[in-house]
Amino acid sequence: xxxxxxxxxxxxxxxxxxxxxxxxxxxxxxxxxxxxxxxxxxxxxxxxxxxxxxxxxxxxxxxxxxxxxxxxxxxxxxxxxxxxxxxxxxxxxxxxxxxxxxxxxxxxxxxxxxxxxxxxxxxxxxxxxxxxxxxxxxxxxxxxxxxxxxxxxxxxxxxxxxxxxxxxxxxxxxxxx
Numbered sequence: 001x002x003x004x005x006x007x008x009x010x011x012x013x014x015x016x017x018x019x020x021x022x023x024x025x026x027x028x029x030x031x032x033x034x035x036x037x038x039x040x041x042x043x044x045x046x047x048x049x050x051x052x053x054x055x056x057x058x059x060x061x062x063x064x065x066x067x068x069x070x071x072x073x074x075x076x077x078x079x080x081x082x083x084x085x086x087x088x089x090x091x092x093x094x095x096x097x098x099x100x101x102x103x104x105x106x107x108x109x110x111x112x113x114x115x116x117x118x119x120x121x122x123x124x125x126x127x128x129x130x131x132x133x134x135x136x137x138x139x140x141x142x143x144x145x146x147x148x149x150x151x152x153x154x155x156x157x158x159x160x161x162x163x164x165x166x167x168x169x170x171x172x173x174x175x176x177x
Contacts (some may be wrong), residue, residue, distance in 0.1 A: 005121030006069075012111050013067030017081050020059025023052055043089045045157045058082045066115060069124020073134050073142035076116035080143070083108040084150025109147065116142040 022030030023039070030036070036052035045051050058078050065075030086105035097103040116139045119132050126132045 002121040004125050005115070005118065006123045008068050009069055009115060009120055009124070012108060012115075013063045013065070013075075015063070016066065016083070016108060017060045017063025020056040020061075020063060020082075024057035029153065044159050046159055047157055051157060055082055055085070057112065062112075068113065069120030069126050070129075071131075072120040072124070072126050073116045073138050076112040077142035077146040077149070078117075079112040080109050080146025081150040081153065083112065084147040085154050088151065088154045112146065113143045116146075 018028050021027050023036035024033050026029070026032045028169065031039075033049060033052060033056075036056055037048045038112060040051045040055070041048060047054075059082050062075050062082065065071055079167035083105040087102040090102040090105065092101060093099050093107075094101040095103050119134055119139075120126050124132070126134075
């Protein structure tokens with residue numbers, strides 16, 4: 001079981017961290033901070049650079065902490081938060097990733113939740129520091145707060161879509177009609 005948790009943490013944690021690196025730099029095929037900023041603006045988020053930096057930094061930190069098995073419930077909570085935001089962006093495209101859906105971010109949310117509940121295993125920084133096992137209430141709180149924080153972030157930072165005057169709604173449609 002410990003070997004499986006180690007492999008799971010390394011793969012998922014490093015993928016999440018790598019995704020964050022792409023948001024804020026040209027490394028790993030990223031488009032730099034300007035590209036990350038544009039991605040968030042295109043997806044309808046306020047904040048521009050600050051939003052891209054916060055998301056990228058959260059992904060890098062959460063991913064590296066998950067990979068190391070360090071402060072696992074907090075790392076999982078942060079990963080669930082940013083991946084819940086990603087899921088919410090892709091929601092309208094449906095589940096499957098081949099349609100740019102939310103399948104992949106959902107898998108990362110679920111794996112992070114599982115790591116928060118199971119713990120990082122014996123081959124982890126948490127174990128080496130004597131922090132395991134984490135109390136169940138901390139794990140449950142991480143599983144709840146992570147996605148809720150992502151949804152709150154989406155609600156606060158996402159702009160409402162402007163009404164299309166061609167659809168016959170809004171003040172511009174009346175003036176044009």
